[in-house]
Amino acid sequence: QAPAKGTPAHIKAAVGKVNAAFMQSNATQTADWPSYGLDYAETRHSKLNQISTDNVKDLGLVWSYNLESRRGVESTPVVVDGIMYVTASWSIVHAVDVRTGKRIWTYDPKVPREAGYKGCCDVVNRGVALHEGKVFVAAYDGRLIALDAATGKEVWAQDTIIDRKFSYTITGAPRVFKGNVIIGNGGAEYGVRGYITAYDAKTGAQKWRWFTVPGDPSKPFEDESMERAAKTWDHAGKWWEAGGGGTAWDAMAFDPELNLMYIGTGNGSPWQRDKRSPAGGDNLYLASIVALNPDTGKYVWHYQETPGDNWDYTSTQPMILADLTLDGKPRKVILHAPKNGFFFVIDRTNGQFISAKNFVDVNWATGYDQNGRPIETAIARTGDRPREIIPSAFGARNWHSMSFNPATGLVYMPVQGVPLTLMDNKDWKFNAERPGEPHSNMGWNTANFANVEPPTSKPFGRLVAWDPVKQQAAWTKEQISPWNGGTLTTAGNLVFQGTADGRFIAYNATTGEQLWEAPTGTGVIAAPSTYLVDGKQYVSIAVGWGGVYGLAQRATDRTGPGTVYTFAVGGNAQPPAHVAYQLGKLVEGVKYDPAHVPAGTALYVSNCVFCHGVPGVDRGGNIPNLGYMDTSFIENLDKFVFKGPATARGMPDFTGKLSNDDVQKIKAFIQGTADAIRPKK
């Protein structure tokens, strides 16, 4: 007799069957959603069609589940036979029974809140992997943890970080390929050396590790790929001191037939190439797609999308494996649209460049030549004055997933423009005494604050349906803000996406016509999933505003808690009531010495601006904008900066890093900026 649904015995059986054979058979039916990107190819294309263009208008809420989090939610819910696993901020895992919408268990890895500032981009997590009865989560502080799927109890945990002096973090979802749990890390804004590691899913034993950039060349190279890569860096730049970067913090995919796994690598650390490799060079394997042998971690091939990266143009954005007919011939390709604004089609058997076309206006390159090298513009690298480079470091796309529908032949991708000015940081030196010290290690200054030349382009968000064969858009939808959620496409000829302004929307996949929407009570950044439970199709989305753009910006005054919404045709549950949130008024009356403003500006830019934004200019996302605080708060700023109450929520303690004098100067900058932008009476 089958165990009752939702009991530990049922959960064990359901999640126990998720193995390599299951992943492959599910790929042809997609009855479940067993992995971050749905399948090994990361298509996010479901073959379910109960919900279709005809009846999507009758989609209604079945239940909502409170994730009890107030920071970014980037997780795609994975679901097997009605058991859902989804993560919230601070890497907390929730197991939810889809049949009831009720909690089965939660697991909190207890990430130290003071470690929050070690990451660039919010204390987020993109989700879990499942394999043979276990749930794998990578915690923000760098631990990879295996849980019993039925109970949420820890089975094993591994520290994936090679050197805790440096600011390594993990935000990405692990994947399981051939019985190995695979995970990279983040940190390239602060000076780290990127790598990716495989662990035995059963025992947690380390199987292999591949570094993405070479280490100190006076020491033996780990493998031949590192030796070759070291020839593309100028040794005078001593890149290895700051780590070089190249972090593999998000994208992975796997082709079982070719026995190749693919990763996307990140930006250079520091950002500006002449600071780490003064004579130039491609600086392999930054900003590349790399194919590895999943059994050994051995390098097989690479294609570098941004040679000599200079702008935080990571190639970590999600990739999709697809089979296309190009010039009459079937081709096994990788579809990829990274931060740098170009859509790439790459031969996944050998890494050969097929085509690249810009999907937004860009000013760093005019295109790619037939060898797959970008043709850079004259302004791309010269840093003599503050200059807007397009796309900015926020990327024309970021980690927000795209999906590929073989029926329409279209890729559905969230696209954006977030204008940013860059300025050469002439005095940049790697801070060897305090490696991993935030933002000062970027190389460039992002110069968007009040008294520097502002960018001239306008921010935008856009949903683009891209034809990868013609390399052109089939349709586009303008959105009200950048930083919208990832997409899902289905055999019901639908595209689902959540938006920064707090809606969950369904479109006709062929035409882009909007067919349905529901409010979400907060901005959406994550991607939805769809699956069958007891023969019925559901769609779920985890919402919660945040991520790097959400730290200091928002598109709606609705800032409800992290929540999972599950919809089905005929659903009629009531949504939870959410609190509205108002902008305050500009801070007034804090006494300061105007002579302190320039020094305060520099201190604010290297210590505060990333999370708190520009006082009174940015709107304040999940983290308050200091230009809108009460007078007494700014007057007492030292009480928050040194061992303050917000350290429990992830605010760094600046004891020993800033002096009292520095805090006076920062106050001068905050009040000075508020005074400067206050409308004149």
Ligand SMILES: O=C(O)c1cc(C(=O)O)c2c(n1)C(=O)C(=O)c1cc(C(=O)O)[nH]c1-2
């Ligand atoms: O260089 C890195 O190691 C690294 C890591 C991460 C991350 O782990 O989230 C991001 C970025 N870079 C990055 O450049 C970026 O724009 C970004 C956005 C986000 C996010 O979750 O919203 N993470 C990251």
Ligand SMILES: [Ca+2]
């Ligand atoms: Ca980065």
